[in-house]
Amino acid sequence: MASQRGEGEMNTTPAEPADRERARAIPEAAVARLAVYLRVLSGMADQGVNAVSSEELSQAAGVNAAKLRKDLSYIGSYGTRGVGYDVEVLVSHIERILGLTRNHSVAVVGIGNLGHALANYGGFPGRGFPVTALFDVDADLVGIPVGGIPVSHIDDITAVCVEREVSIGVIATPPPAAQSVCDRLVSAGVQCILNFAPVVLQVPDNVEVRKVDLAVEMQILSFHVARRADEAAGVSVGNNGLGVDGMVIRP
Amino acid sequence: MASQRGEGEMNTTPAEPADRERARAIPEAAVARLAVYLRVLSGMADQGVNAVSSEELSQAAGVNAAKLRKDLSYIGSYGTRGVGYDVEVLVSHIERILGLTRNHSVAVVGIGNLGHALANYGGFPGRGFPVTALFDVDADLVGIPVGGIPVSHIDDITAVCVEREVSIGVIATPPPAAQSVCDRLVSAGVQCILNFAPVVLQVPDNVEVRKVDLAVEMQILSFHVARRADEAAGVSVGNNGLGVDGMVIRP
DNA sequence: TACCGCTTGTGAACGCATGCACAAAGTCGG
DNA sequence: CCGACTTTGTGCATGCGTTCACAAGCGGTA
Known part of the structure; x- marks a missing residue:
């Protein structure tokens, strides 16, 4: 790390x-x-x-x-x-x-459903994280303000990020675009990335990545649901359920 | 073993x-x-x-x-x-x-920006997690389909969750409503909760909660930004009591 | 001032997770 | 069939994080 x-x-x-x-x-x-x-x-x-x-x-x-x-x-x-x-x-x-005495300019990339939601949070929960730039590939979105910020085209990402001193990049794009977007953010000097795309990002050592992965969260919960169901089904039988053929179960 | x-x-x-x-x-x-x-x-x-x-x-x-x-x-x-x-x-x-051989019915509570985004994911990334119920307090939203599912009123949460065998509840409400919603989900028999509200939920031991906290993620990144800045600046920034940020370099 | 009760701050033990290093076990070429 | 090579599976050591337990320190009180 x-x-x-x-x-x-x-x-x-x-x-x-x-x-x-x-x-x-x-x-x-x-x-x-x-x-x-x-x-x-x-x-x-x-x-x-x-x-x-x-x-x-x-x-x-x-x-x-x-x-x-x-x-x-x-x-x-x-x-x-x-x-x-x-x-x-x-x-x-x-x-x-936590470094909250100064503001950290945030850029959101990918103005789909999630990007929209993030942009509309407006300054992010807890304040101190003003969203100053939005990006998308879709030319139809460019110029349209979302949450008060006009969307820029993704090709301008480097220039805009540098200009607005973006310190945190949020990736809310579809999976295939994530790594490419990440690379561009990094080359724009962004050193902290929050990734919502279900992709494992490859970054240089000096870049900090945190990921929020819906699918993973759901699957962890799924694991616990399954575990519970098994316990409910198995515990009622007790530990004598298995030893039919004399198999000894550990403590 | x-x-x-x-x-x-x-x-x-x-x-x-x-x-x-x-x-x-x-x-x-x-x-x-x-x-x-x-x-x-x-x-x-x-x-x-x-x-x-x-x-x-x-x-x-x-x-x-x-x-x-x-x-x-x-x-x-x-x-x-x-x-x-x-x-x-x-x-x-x-x-x-991971228990993905069976489907896990998901309910999303709070159809604001985020709830909208979640509902529109449609079956959630990775599939196997069909969204079968949406809830909101706003009567104007009730009945309107979002992502193909009509929104139900939050007062019907217990009945609907039981009927549709919801196994995972997603909380995307404003913070003040989160605990109340959580309690209702729990009383409806939901044992797994994914919480997007920046609130520490109190739940019984038999309920599994996972939280996705945007503010916390941003602040962790902020911490790393600050740490980096300090390291780059050389040594340390002294700060005693009330001084906001007097730059004091210590040997 | 001296004592008492309360809460912090932390040394130390414990437990879990990570990473190493290697034996076990398999494939492939001759 | 055999020996060399490859890759898994895992025992063990290391380090990190959590928890316990208690001394230190502070305010209140007589």
Whole structure:
């Protein structure tokens, strides 16, 4: 993942790692949860809550309290023992760590059903992610505004992305076009890609890709449906169901 | 571990107890990857490829070859040493394990931009997931067909879900409605939920929830953008308390 | 000030997942 | 039929992430 150079500066151990030094050490899984905490905290702030304990917050976020505290400890010690966390303080620190203090310009490629939906989200949930460019191959769509942004032709992708300083590219095209679109985004300098197309994208090491795959999600659920059905059918018989011919089943 | 028994069995094999025993032991992460392998394999099958090695398949799927073999080993030993895997055989076995041999009726709740997009996918990517019900609170939408399915009112959710044997519920509503919708789905007997609303759903233990959270995905990418920017800038950006972003370079 | 109860922050153990490396098992050419 | 080559399947070590448990630290109280 990414180009891992000598991760540290030799053996010089800094006494007090700066915030950003820390950022490098935050596990990916923790980052995802921090985003969830942030949303929950924002909701609390809107409701006038200004202090929260790890227990309360963890329940609202659907995680273990210890895990929450460890996650928060990755970004620093901003709680007060015996009391809890100040909501505002936590919000601002998480925002800082997640890089939400500045805006990230987003481009959506592929203005089909999904692209339409994404464009119309308008600034994306949570704000801070203004959609500044839309692209499609269909010439009939070019120029038509969707969600307030006029669609550009995909051939202009490089120029437009550079001009509007797009930092995140969203691919919502049909599968066959995805890799090609991805390549163009990369050559336009986009280093982060959110891919909705059911395709495994090949990218350079310095580009970060996250994928949202509907089919995979459905199939994972399908797996659990099947597993449940089997358990329901099998458990009722108990573990004596198999050993007809004396087969011994492990513990 | 139970050794292999059936050596002559091919596809269209009915589920057997031992296989199902296995299913329970497959790690969640592996299940997600199996779905990806399945897609890649299906593509290969369509192109007339009928044999593949773990090396080829792993590259196409973007994973380590050893990991791929281990993943496949969870579902059984269906490869031929010195040769590789038969594409058709692998496809059918993965489909069986993922429970794709039967259809899973899907209901989409919330026919806004996203719901529209989902409904129009028509049977969902990968097939096997027919959308059989759509719901919305808006009375004006009720009865209007979207993607060939007429929208039902959300108050009828229980009756309709039971009648159409919905096994997977997709929540595409605004955040405030999500929990309520979820509760109704659960009370209608739906045990698997795919949640697009940026909300942490509270469900009974016997219900499986997977969430697709746009905001979280964007924020994870944002984190990486920020991390990159910091690394590129050299060292670190200090930020204490209330200072917005004073650029302080520390040795 | 000294004590008490509460909550954070974290060291350490545990468990799961990843990657390596190799024996087992098959094919192919002679 | 045999030996060389190829590729699977997996035991094992490593690393990451989760969970536990508790000392440290803070506010409140007498």
